[in-house]
Amino acid sequence: MIDYYFTEEHNMFRESLKTFLQKEVVPNIDQWEEDRRIPRSVWKKMGEQGFLGLSYPEKYGGLELDFFFDVVFCEETSKVFSGGFAITQTVTQYMSSTYIAKYGTEALKQKYLPGVISGDLIASIGITEPTAGSDAANIKTTATLEGDYYVVNGSKTFITNGVYGDFIVTVVKTDPKAGPAGVSLLVIDRNAEGVSASKLKKLGWHASDTAELAFDHVKVPKENLIGQEGRGFYYLMGGLQLERLVGAVMGYAGCESAMEYTLQYMSEREAFGRSINKFQVLRHRMAQLATEIESCKQFVLYCSRLHNDNKYAVKECSMAKLLASELSDKVMYQCLQMFGGYGFMEEYKMARMYRDTRVGTIGGGSSEIMREIIAKMIIDDVSYQSASSNSETPSTNGEINLDKILDQIKQRAEAASPIGNTLKFDFGKEQLYIDGTADKNVVSTENKEAACLVESSFEDFLALTKGELNPMGAVMSGKVKIKGDMSVAMKLQSLFN
Amino acid sequence: MYHNIAIHRALYASDEHQMVRQALIDFLKKEAIPHQEKWEKEKCAPKAFWRKMGEQGFLCMDIPQEYGGGGFDFSFNAMVLEESRRLGIDFGQAVHSDIVAPYILRYGTEAQKQHYLPKMVTGELIGCIGMTEPSAGSDLKSLKTTALDMGDYYLVNGSKTFITNGYVADFVCCAVRTDVGISLLLMDKELEGFTTGQPFDKIGIKYQDTCELFFEDVKVPKDNLLGEEGMGFKYMMADLPRERIGIAVESLGSAIGVLEKTLQYVTERKAFGRSIADFQNTQFKLADCAAEVQVYQAFLDRCIELQMQHQLSTEQASIAKLKATEMHGKLVDECLQLFGGYGFIWEYDVAKAFAGARVSRIYGGTSEIMKLIISRGLFKEFYRAKQKELAFQSNTNTQLNK
Numbered sequence: 051m052i053d054y055y056f057t058e059e060h061n062m063f064r065e066s067l068k069t070f071l072q073k074e075v076v077p078n079i080d081q082w083e084e085d086r087r088i089p090r091s092v093w094k095k096m097g098e099q100g101f102l103g104l105s106y107p108e109k110y111g112g113l114e115l116d117f118f119f120d121v122v123f124c125e126e127t128s129k130v131f132s133g134g135f136a137i138t139q140t141v142t143q144y145m146s147s148t149y150i151a152k153y154g155t156e157a158l159k160q161k162y163l164p165g166v167i168s169g170d171l172i173a174s175i176g177i178t179e180p181t182a183g184s185d186a187a188n189i190k191t192t193a194t195l196e197g198d199y200y201v202v203n204g205s206k207t208f209i210t211n212g213v214y215g216d217f218i219v220t221v222v223k224t225d226p227k228a229g230p231a232g233v234s235l236l237v238i239d240r241n242a243e244g245v246s247a248s249k250l251k252k253l254g255w256h257a258s259d260t261a262e263l264a265f266d267h268v269k270v271p272k273e274n275l276i277g278q279e280g281r282g283f284y285y286l287m288g289g290l291q292l293e294r295l296v297g298a299v300m301g302y303a304g305c306e307s308a309m310e311y312t313l314q315y316m317s318e319r320e321a322f323g324r325s326i327n328k329f330q331v332l333r334h335r336m337a338q339l340a341t342e343i344e345s346c347k348q349f350v351l352y353c354s355r356l357h358n359d360n361k362y363a364v365k366e367c368s369m370a371k372l373l374a375s376e377l378s379d380k381v382m383y384q385c386l387q388m389f390g391g392y393g394f395m396e397e398y399k400m401a402r403m404y405r406d407t408r409v410g411t412i413g414g415g416s417s418e419i420m421r422e423i424i425a426k427m428i429i430d431d432v433s434y435q436s437a438s439s440n441s442e443t444p445s446t447n448g449e450i451n452l453d454k455i456l457d458q459i460k461q462r463a464e465a466a467s468p469i470g471n472t473l474k475f476d477f478g479k480e481q482l483y484i485d486g487t488a489d490k491n492v493v494s495t496e497n498k499e500a501a502c503l504v505e506s507s508f509e510d511f512l513a514l515t516k517g518e519l520n521p522m523g524a525v526m527s528g529k530v531k532i533k534g535d536m537s538v539a540m541k542l543q544s545l546f547n
Numbered sequence: 548m549y550h551n552i553a554i555h556r557a558l559y560a561s562d563e564h565q566m567v568r569q570a571l572i573d574f575l576k577k578e579a580i581p582h583q584e585k586w587e588k589e590k591c592a593p594k595a596f597w598r599k600m601g602e603q604g605f606l607c608m609d610i611p612q613e614y615g616g617g618g619f620d621f622s623f624n625a626m627v628l629e630e631s632r633r634l635g636i637d638f639g640q641a642v643h644s645d646i647v648a649p650y651i652l653r654y655g656t657e658a659q660k661q662h663y664l665p666k667m668v669t670g671e672l673i674g675c676i677g678m679t680e681p682s683a684g685s686d687l688k689s690l691k692t693t694a695l696d697m698g699d700y701y702l703v704n705g706s707k708t709f710i711t712n713g714y715v716a717d718f719v720c721c722a723v724r725t726d727v728g729i730s731l732l733l734m735d736k737e738l739e740g741f742t743t744g745q746p747f748d749k750i751g752i753k754y755q756d757t758c759e760l761f762f763e764d765v766k767v768p769k770d771n772l773l774g775e776e777g778m779g780f781k782y783m784m785a786d787l788p789r790e791r792i793g794i795a796v797e798s799l800g801s802a803i804g805v806l807e808k809t810l811q812y813v814t815e816r817k818a819f820g821r822s823i824a825d826f827q828n829t830q831f832k833l834a835d836c837a838a839e840v841q842v843y844q845a846f847l848d849r850c851i852e853l854q855m856q857h858q859l860s861t862e863q864a865s866i867a868k869l870k871a872t873e874m875h876g877k878l879v880d881e882c883l884q885l886f887g888g889y890g891f892i893w894e895y896d897v898a899k900a901f902a903g904a905r906v907s908r909i910y911g912g913t914s915e916i917m918k919l920i921i922s923r924g925l926f927k928e929f930y931r932a933k934q935k936e937l938a939f940q941s942n943t944n945t946q947l948n949k
Contacts, residue, residue: 208888251893321686391709396748
């Protein structure tokens with residue numbers, strides 16, 4: 051097949067990584083699976099060879115390569131018959147340290163990135179909590195600023211690398227009352243006082259350690275805040291695209307590995323006097339799987355290109371993760387069937403691949419969440435904006451903006467005929483209250499009960515005031531939600547025209 | 548939940564059924580469920596547990612009273628299988644009670660019956676069946692273990708693999724190749740040259756021990772031949788419907804158990820400010836699961852009735868096994884998804900059920916073999932007619948040539 055994505059350089063990198071994995075990882079992987087632990091020495095060796103931090107800046111030890119080197123990395127580490135091996139490093143490189151690289155201060159970068167790139171540091175991302183998995187805005191772990199420190203209390207669960215890792219990019223609530231706008235990211239050292247972990251026993255991914263973490267009055271230096279307070283949720287939304295893309299690459303790469311392994315077995319195994327790769331039903335089944343894997347792979351590579359070109363491709367990345375992880379379950383299930391009784395025995399790698407794949411449609415946003423995102427985009431016309439990596443850019447959600455345009459809104463509302471009732475706009479963190487019961491509309495930022503409540507993002511509200519968004523259309527598409535007296539909302543049109 | 552909308556099950560409605568079911572539930576909750584973790588580590592449910600099952604009368608329930616059994620009908624055996632799996636308990640009782648014991652009852656000499664059956668009922672003797680070999684699984688006819696006729700005894704050489712209960716068992720009902728074809732031998736573990744491998748590490752059903760058996764110049768007394776020499780393949784084929792309906796029933800039991808636990812979980816678990824049972828996706832997924840379980844429950848209950856009358860055909864049993872095990876696999880997968888990350892954690896029953904379910908499409912004849920059997924049944928007449936036609940043609944040709 052003609053290759054549109056990988057150049058000679060990528061292929062050379064692939065060969066050297068493959069050689070390394072065959073020599074240093076594959077012969078030991080069964081032992082590590084049994085030990086439920088991977089020795090740190092292998093990460094050090096990978097760091098020395100320059101396999102880590104491929105796209106990170108040179109000044110921290112990285113190579114500043116394009117994203118397709120990362121794709122090669124994710125593909126090849128997913129082909130050593132151990133999902134647990136692949137996930138340890140993909141979490142470190144693409145799902146946790148990335149937030150420091152993208153939004154962290156220079157000091158934070160200096161502190162953590164060189165270790166991540168040399169293989170000395172293993173990182174975790176702490177999002178999920180016992181009562182909040184998919185529903186990340188609803189987390190309960192709090193970080194209270196006390197002088198130079200945040201004091202963190204709460205717990206996290208299903209945290210990859212949480213037992214043996216070195217630091218956790220932790221999602222905390224710095225303002226517990228503010229919903230998504232109260233979420234921040236903190237770097238917490240794994241061995242900080244008050245952090246404790248218990249190791250979870252899992253269906254698969256045995257080589258990788260997964261922890262339930264408890265934070266009991268953990269003092270975290272103020273400097274460990276990533277980016278701005280209250281912006282954590284937006285950083286996450288951006289970072290999760292990469293996490294999902296990496297999940298998708300791991301998905302199809304695992305499929306390719308299983309196919310190769312299964313086809314080999316089918317050529318050797320005999321039944322009814324011939325090798326089982328001669329039976330029509332089995333041949334067709336493998337042909338079908340090969341077709342699905344190849345089409346999935348090409349789509350994921352297309353998404354990788356979007357990512358490489360800095361396109362914020364929420365829909366595509368969600369689709370890629372959904373498609374590849376679901377396909378992987380199917381491929382492993384059907385490949386295992388080819389092995390008959392041997393497929394159920396741990397002695398064969400197929401058994402492990404089957405166990406390992408099952409978490410793919412759960413971790414990093416479950417298939418249900420992927421479908422939710424895609425449905426919102428294709429049905430409700432919701433669009434997602436990327437969180438800016440430049441921490442100097444004022445928040446579009448900040449008070450500065452509301453202050454700036456408040457006068458403008460006041461003028462306009464006062465000019466319009468009174469709405470005859472009370473109306474409140476709710477932007478999550480801020481409110482705009484219009485009292486039109488007297489002879490003119492009075493505008494304030496008080497948070498009072500109103501007869502009609504209008505919820506929208508601040509961006510959408512701005513678009514409304516500028517006439518870029520049609521009020522009725524915004525309500526229909528779900529961008530603006532109205533609660534209470536609908537008749538008041540009908541007068542929105544008059545306010546904005 | 549679920550049972551409130553399901554069709555009443557006449558098959559298990561008698562007081563006797565209900566008493567046995569309740570006694571079994573109480574017993575397993577006390578004697579099995581709390582010990583699973585330990586058994587998993589040991590890769591085997593201990594003999595002492597088998598004895599307790601036997602003492603309570605839950606093993607070989609349909610063995611006649613003259614051989615120490617309860618003399619119940621097959622529906623009791625089926626109920627024990629379903630209920631055990633509903634509670635997530637999975638050890639090799641089906642092989643013992645529903646494969647080995649019926650073989651001995653049907654084909655054994657009086658002496659063999661007197662020797663084995665009463666002790667199988669009490670759990671003092673545990674049986675296993677030796678069919679699969681490293682190079683012959685689905686393709687049973689090509690098995691290689693040989694039994695040479697040495698006059699007074701058979702000299703057995705070869706090996707067996709994936710033998711459920713192979714480790715804990717006291718004897719194996721073993722398929723071997725003799726001069727006249729495949730025969731069944733009852734081989735006690737104590738025989739010299741008969742060794743057992745360590746239990747395999749498996750994806751799931753971790754305390755249903757599975758291992759290899761090795762035979763090196765094992766001398767088996769002639770008295771231990773089960774039935775007639777050379778009839779082994781026929782015997783095995785004749786009894787496979789019972790084995791397969793048993794597997795189908797176990798899949799159903801596990802599916803019901805997982806469905807019940809999932810229904811419970813989704814009403815308790817909250818996300819986005821409401822319980823996940825409030826989401827339409829959850830509701831529809833579980834409606835689908837409940838509908839599947841109901842359909843298979845009704846179908847399998849009918850199959851059990853047929854089996855009780857010895858009228859369940861091999862095709863019908865294959866259909867039951869094929870479809871019930873596929874439903875089982877699909878259902879536990881869907882339900883695990885609703886548990887989110889917890890579904891991947893081993894201490895959750897749904898993780899164990901998911902892992903265990905995978906082999907139900909493999910053992911007792913793979914889904915592919917089930918399809919082979921069903922399709923052979925479908926085309927039986929077609930090929931018979933074709934053969935006749937060919938015979939007629941060759942006949943005419945010979946006559947013409949004359």
